[in-house]
Amino acid sequence: MNNKIFKHKVKYLAAVIFAASAMGCNATETPQSTSKSSKKTTELYDESWESLSKVNHKPDWFQDAKLGIYTHWGPTSTANIGMKQAAGWYGLDMYMDKVYDWKTGEVRLFGESKESRPSYAYQHHVKTHGHPSEFGFKDIIKSFNPDKFDAKEWADLFKKSGAKFAGPVAIHHDNYAMWDSEVTRWNSKATTGKDIVGELSKALRERDLKVITSFHHAFTWVYFANAYNFDATAETADLYTDQHDLTDFKPNKKFHDRWFAKLKEVIDNYQPDVIWFDWWVEFLDEEYRKKFVAYYYNKAKEWDKEVVINYKNTSFPSSTGILDYERGRPNKQKDEFWMTDTSPGAWFYYENAKFVEPNEIVDILIDIVSKNGLMLLNVPPNPDGSIPQEMHDMLGKLGDWLNINGEGIYGTRPWTTFGEGPTRIRHGGHKIEKQKIEYNDKDIRFTKKGDDTVYAFVMDKPQGDIVIQSLSSNLTVLPGKIKKIEMLGSNQTVKWQRNEQGLVIDQPSSIPSDFAVGYKITLLHEEEVGIGGEDPGTNGNGD
Structure with missing residues (x-):
């Protein structure tokens, strides 16, 4: 055979083999993984739950983080200017000249006369x-003007709060992308000149924070269904979705393709460390859900980092992501790591918004961590992109508390029991924060590090001696004797005794914070003896 032809065929064959190995998510190895000197595996996940269940869906860095921040902000914030009540779903409500149940499409009737009425958002909009x-939601988008947005200022504040990761709501139900997009013209770069996701991601990473992007656009199919009775047309279907009946909850293929394309674009361009999903993803075709999970985790392999997927309800199998409770949490400790997303007030900006006190946020964080969870805290910016002063103050005080007590929060794992005391959540789950929960100094929450350190948090300023019944001398929950007890953030000597009543700690003369008080309990770890079969106290020969 001619030598040139032979070489040509060898090159051709090599190219074919390379292309075959690189095609799609069904590939098992790339050429690098066959190298004996390469320690990094490049085996890819295919688009099956069986394959995807092998991923490390709860990496240590995420379990260690305990606190993240995200921001509900965009055209909906602008729409809420002048509103006297929160309207996070403004884009749905503004098209209700008659209030209807979006789940059934039935018009609601009010009062003794059983008459219909327009929604508050509709009245405000008119x-x-x-x-x-x-003047529809497409025109609200044109009014969005984030001229006070400063990514560096945001990142500084989020860093100060003690959060370990942060990021924007990348796209809400209103289908408006907060990034520089080629997939959709309805994006912040095109309409305002600002790439919110890009600018904020860069600023966060410069401060050693990881990046979260959240996606709520699966619900857009339902959200804008009624807009076709007003300003939606075929020309604006890329915003409002294709026209369909109110109760037709099955999105078409075009919607599915656009849903995935937006995710792919953010993954490719910004490499988020966490992708968080709001509900309704569970109503999308399973093949698209598997396609996303495989794509994201395979890209993470390419980036050589561990990433996280957060989900609600039944969107994904628990082996592929971390379950999220909205404004809620369990009332008991969970074996599987979980998280909650919550907000100190309304999700989006609205005038005269009320915020909870920082003490309540601290207490919720402690309760979450003690039960093997993580808090994702919402920050609702003003329409112009500035952060409300109330949020500056709250995040500053949260950060101050974590500077003192973070040792007992970050990097910890749940202890034998999450806590003790009279204050308990009724029926844990979603949106239990509607319950008014006020912890007192008899409420204790626990965390641990390793087998020799337990942290106990007294959830309010001690009004007397602290009695921790779970640590009484009658119980054997501790793996060793107590060696030392210290108050986090304080050099004062902690006086204590352990008896049948419990671990009794003298009332402190002062505390380093106005919020919960943290104690570090160091244990004397006793090594086991006789493991090799020898009799302790002999010459080791059993004599």
């Missing part, structure tokens, strides 16, 4: 902007 057939 009064402020005009009829939604003439």
